[in-house]
Amino acid sequence: MKTPDIFYVEDDTDYAFFMQSAVQEVKDTLNLTIVEDGKEALTKLQSFVDSKVKPKLILLDLNLPGLSGLDLLKFIKDIPYLKSIPVILFSTSDNPDDVKASIEFGANAYLAKPNGYENLVKCLHSVHDFWFNQHLRLN
Secondary structure (H helix, E strand, C coil): CCCCCEEEECCCHHHHHHHHHHHHHHCCCCCEEEECCHHHHHHHHHHHHHHCCCCCEEEECCCCCCCCHHHHHHHHHHCCCCCCCCEEEEECCCCHHHHHHHHHCCCCEEEECCCCHHHHHHHHHHHHHHHHHHCCCCC
């Protein structure tokens, strides 16, 4: 199993497509793995644990079919092997209650999805620069 640089859980296939293109624009060597729902994400996260594969960053949509982004966040933070991976909630919601719950459950950051492709690329440049170049990591 190839280790993903970014593990992204997103149920909107159009947005996932734009994300894949934007990530390649930011850095074409980044390995992005995308799954479409919470249950599939849970299975993939467990396979990371079983095979000792650790993504460098996890992006979670908040509203997912199966299990929510918050449910997945709780799972990630309860598993010793996964809990040191930075997790960003990446959602269309800018509701302060969603932000608060995400941070309380252990998210490293909460980002509202930007409007438009160019804004997504700019956002991902910032995310990449911080989490891959500036942030000192444990894993």
